[in-house]
Amino acid sequence: MKILYHHRVASKDGQYVHIEEIVTSLRKLGHEVYVLEPKSVSEEQFGSDGGLVTWMKKHIPGFIYEILEFSYSIYDFFRLYRAYREFRPDGLYERYNLYFVSGVWLKKLTGIPFLLEVNAPLFQERSKYNSISLKSFAKWSENYVWLNADYVLPVTEVLAGYLKKDGVQNSRIEVIPNGVNQHRFANIPDKDEFKNQLGLQGKTVLGFTGFARKWHGLDRVVEYIASCEDINLHFLIVGDGPAIDDLKKSAQDMGVEDKLTVTGIVDRVNIAKYVSVYDIALQPDVVDYASPLKLFEYLELGIAVIAPDKDNICEILTDDESALLFDTEKDEAFIQNLKELCTDEGKRKKIAQGGQRLIVGKKLTWDCNAEKIVSLFLSIEMNS
Secondary structure, three states: OEEEEEOOOOOOOHHHHHHHHHHHHHHHOOOEEEEEOOOOHHHOOOOOOOOHHHHHHHHOOHHHHHHHHHHHHHHHHHHHHHHHHHHOOOEEEEEOOOOOOHHHHHHHHHOOOEEEEEOOOHHHHHHHOOOOOOHHHHHHHHHHHHHHOOEEEEOOHHHHHHHHHOOOOHHHEOOOOOOEOHHHHHOOOOHHHHHHHOOOOOOEEEEEEEEOOHHHOOHHHHHHHHHOOOOOEEEEEEEEOOOHHHHHHHHHHOOOHHHEEEOOOOOOOOHHHHHOOOOEEEOOOOOOOOOOHHHHHHHHOOOEEEEEOOHHHHOOOOEOOOEEEEOOOOHHHHHHHHHHHHHOHHHHHHHHHHHHHHHHHOOOEHHHHHHHHHHHHHHHHHHO
16 A cells, blocks of 8 residues: 655654654555655754744744644645655545645545544644634634544544544544554663663662653652652653753752753664663653553553553553552642552562553554554545
8 A cells, every 4th residue: 555644743752753653664564655744854853843843933923823834735735746646645644733734635636545643632732822823713724624534543532522522423533542663662672781871770760751841740759759768769851851950950959869860862762771771650740632652662661650540541551450540639649659669569560561461452552553544544445
């Protein structure tokens, strides 16, 4: 099968990981994939913020930026149609974005089977942070794309609820959560050996991966470490973010700066090696409709997970079996779970093993996701 993968992601971050992994898995299955994306993104390094696009968001009026967003679809349509003429794909796979309607135009012009991956209800998300000026136009663009795809692929059941509310038929919704690259996360060096290289031998490592923000509440972890003189704990953050400076200051003020390590951004080639040294993986909070990429990586590596007891997380995890879940409304709940896993190695091992079994049991891999995508394309073809 020949698949045209279409997106407007301008930064190389977690979004781009999803794109690369799906494309890699589709190609591994023997399918030919042509990726049509913004010209600049292929030249960027992992962790880049989108360059010109980010600058424009900050420095020009919102309504002008949104007009430019929609105008990009006009320019993009001609690129997309050219790619269609040259590549002759059997299907169009698109990552949803607001004001990004060129994929629908191609479907209407050519009749190409069209799958739409949805990772967030962007109108609702951007409205929450006051970054929508043309509200009616923005909502129209979202519904226009959602309602014209052959299948819409949200990453959680919670997110599927947004689609249904806006009129997408249940028969056209296929929930496909994020996954893990088993090959990348299986071929890692010996955990203890790399712990030694990082100077973490003999320590219970509490780990967080990603872009640390204040709402993650990571200061609670520093406070807990400072209170535990009888346990040899270390907090390893594989990533960066706006909350890091405050965390470092808090650690210094509490006299535990030597128990906090922040790696900065780590490229995808090496990420598994760093994460593998975690003894306990922390998912201190999550957006209500998200499917966190790092969660599946923690599970594949056999790391005990602490995560919020939210509907989207409970679609994957079960409390006291594959993770310890906590009520985000109770300040002490997260620390209680952390204390339990830090002091009970047997419980930690049980939770880790339960989580690892989920990857195979629930088929939470990019390869399985690619197989589902292909089967949906084939079903459209059979019914046409």
